[in-house]
Amino acid sequence: SSGINAEYGSIKCSEPKKRVKIEHEGPPANWRTLYDNIVEMRKDIVAPVDTMGCFKTADDSHGPKMYRYQVMISLMLSSQTKDEKTAEAMKRLKEFGLNPQKMAETDVEVLQQLIRSVGFWKKKAVYLKNASHIVHTQHDGDIPRTFEGLTSLPGIGPKMAHLCMEFAWNT
Numbered sequence: 001s002s003g004i005n006a007e008y009g010s011i012k013c014s015e016p017k018k019r020v021k022i023e024h025e026g027p028p029a030n031w032r033t034l035y036d037n038i039v040e041m042r043k044d045i046v047a048p049v050d051t052m053g054c055f056k057t058a059d060d061s062h063g064p065k066m067y068r069y070q071v072m073i074s075l076m077l078s079s080q081t082k083d084e085k086t087a088e089a090m091k092r093l094k095e096f097g098l099n100p101q102k103m104a105e106t107d108v109e110v111l112q113q114l115i116r117s118v119g120f121w122k123k124k125a126v127y128l129k130n131a132s133h134i135v136h137t138q139h140d141g142d143i144p145r146t147f148e149g150l151t152s153l154p155g156i157g158p159k160m161a162h163l164c165m166e167f168a169w170n171t
Contacts, residue, residue, distance in 0.1 A: 080119035103132035127155025
């Protein structure tokens with residue numbers, strides 16, 4: 001940590017660590033075979049992610065911008081957490097009023113209680129608040145459209161950014 005603090009609402013956090021640029025060489029040569037095998041193995045199985053994954057816990061009734069934001073938050077909460085626990089936390093957040101402005105204005109202690117069922121809930125509450133503040137103030141309430149923009153947000157790493165691009169932006 002650099003010891004330099006950035007202020008987001010009432011929460012102080014260390015400046016984000018410098019990101020390493022990831023070079024994408026494309027998918028593995030045998031990706032299609034691997035994918036087809038997974039599809040075959042899963043054809044008769046319904047996994048929790050099929051009914052409670054990030055794209056299922058987000059609410060699309062408030063328009064595409066809010067849906068994208070909720071997909072991102074669901075992904076953020078899902079790391080190191082069972083889908084059932086992520087769905088519980090998302091339900092509580094939505095009942096509370098899950099939108100960028102409200103999350104940015106909510107005390108971290110309140111957010112912690114709302115997401116307590118997920119792994120690393122104390123740290124994720126800070127990420128939730130700070131990412132929401134950035135989305136609200138710098139992106140007009142919408143999530144960034146690029147991989148680089150997403151990974152610049154607190155709590156969003158490369159894997160989450162790729163999933164967010166897929167499920168929130170359909171790219």
